[in-house]
Amino acid sequence: MQFRLLAVFMLFFMVSCSSKKKIVADLNIPNIKYSKLVKEYKVNSFKEADFNTVKIDAKMSYKIGNSSQKLGLNFRIAKGEKIWISGDFLGIPVVKMLIEKDSVHYYNKFDKTYFDGSFDFIKQLVGVDISYEVLEKLLVGDLVLDVEENRFKVQIVDNAYFIYDSSDVDYYLESAIYPSNFKTKFQRIEKIYTGAKFETYYKNYQEVDGFEFPKEFNFKGKNKGGEFIISIKYDDVKFNENLSFPYKVPKDCDKPVILKPKENSESNE
Numbered sequence: 001m002q003f004r005l006l007a008v009f010m011l012f013f014m015v016s017c018s019s020k021k022k023i024v025a026d027l028n029i030p031n032i033k034y035s036k037l038v039k040e041y042k043v044n045s046f047k048e049a050d051f052n053t054v055k056i057d058a059k060m061s062y063k064i065g066n067s068s069q070k071l072g073l074n075f076r077i078a079k080g081e082k083i084w085i086s087g088d089f090l091g092i093p094v095v096k097m098l099i100e101k102d103s104v105h106y107y108n109k110f111d112k113t114y115f116d117g118s119f120d121f122i123k124q125l126v127g128v129d130i131s132y133e134v135l136e137k138l139l140v141g142d143l144v145l146d147v148e149e150n151r152f153k154v155q156i157v158d159n160a161y162f163i164y165d166s167s168d169v170d171y172y173l174e175s176a177i178y179p180s181n182f183k184t185k186f187q188r189i190e191k192i193y194t195g196a197k198f199e200t201y202y203k204n205y206q207e208v209d210g211f212e213f214p215k216e217f218n219f220k221g222k223n224k225g226g227e228f229i230i231s232i233k234y235d236d237v238k239f240n241e242n243l244s245f246p247y248k249v250p251k252d253c254d255k256p257v258i259l260k261p262k263e264n265s266e267s268n269e
Contacts, residue, residue: 029161029179034154037161038147040182046140049211052079053243054140057236060087064228073232075139076243083136084245098247101132107253114249115257141184141202141214145173160185181205181212208237 042048056075062068072091076084087095089110097106107114119131137144145152145163152165152173160176172192176185188199199220206215219230 029156029159031156032154032161034150034152034163037154037163037177037182041143041147041177044182044212046079046137046142046211046213051211051239053077053240054079055238055241055243056234059233059235060230062228062230076245077136077139078243078245080133080136082245083132083139084243084247096247098245099132099135105247107249109250109253111255112253113255113257114253115259117259138200139214141205141217143175143177143184144187144189145175183212206234206237209239211239213237 054075054077056073056077058073058075059070060073061070069089072088074086074088081101083097083099085095085097085099086093087097094109095106097104099105102119103117104119105114105116134144136142143163145165147163151167152163154161154163156162157176160178162174162176164174165172170192172190173188175187177183178185183205184202186199186201201218201220202214203216203218205212207213214234216231216233218232220228
């Protein structure tokens with residue numbers, strides 16, 4: 001069961017709950033217009049970078065309730081197309097996951113299960129409007145919110161440029177950008193009516209081929225599955241390599257995981 005959590009951790013934190021950050025103004029950071037902030041952010045974003053693929057060796061630790069574990073991870077990302085993840089325990093590969101724009105596939109050698117499903121199905125499962133683009137942005141440190149929209153406001157909070165929007169009737173969005181490199185510091189989305197929310201925090205970045213890429217980041221939250229903390233550290237990052245994305249369910253993984261969509265309570269009213 002613990003290894004299955006690895007395979008779905010990116011979906012799991014999308015409905016997490018976390019406490020709001022205490023707002024503390026910092027007068028040492030110069031004020032900036034929102035249009036200028038957006039321009040600087042975009043120049044330094046992964047989306048605008050001249051990279052087509054990313055290969056990452058990483059470590060992950062997680063704590064869910066009283067259960068904790070450390071795993072090795074390998075990521076392969078074809079920008080805007082697919083994400084491949086392989087997880088190992090004590091050096092033995094146990095989980096593999098392939099995420100494409102309209103589908104998610106994984107198998108788990110530990111409990112001999114496998115899963116194949118569409119993104120529409122996952123949206124119903126997690127209860128928020130999740131997409132491939134959102135997952136990729138979280139892994140490469142780009143903002144989830146659409147900075148091109150002019151409804152966002154900016155102020156200086158906790159040594160960062162704090163971007164927020166409270167006008168959306170469905171979601172409350174907030175993010176922060178480091179003033180030193182205009183990279184994402186944290187981002188948070190809260191679904192107003194259900195209270196479902198998640199927070200990501202990017203502790204630091206590393207320079208790879210002249211580009212600032214995440215080094216360590218955390219997901220913290222709470223949902224029906226319990227409280228959890230997920231920490232990821234990227235040890236080795238390489239851009240623009242020719243990558244393969246092998247995926248084939250082993251014969252002994254013969255137990256399909258059937259995920260049931262959430263029932264719409266309003267449909268019976």
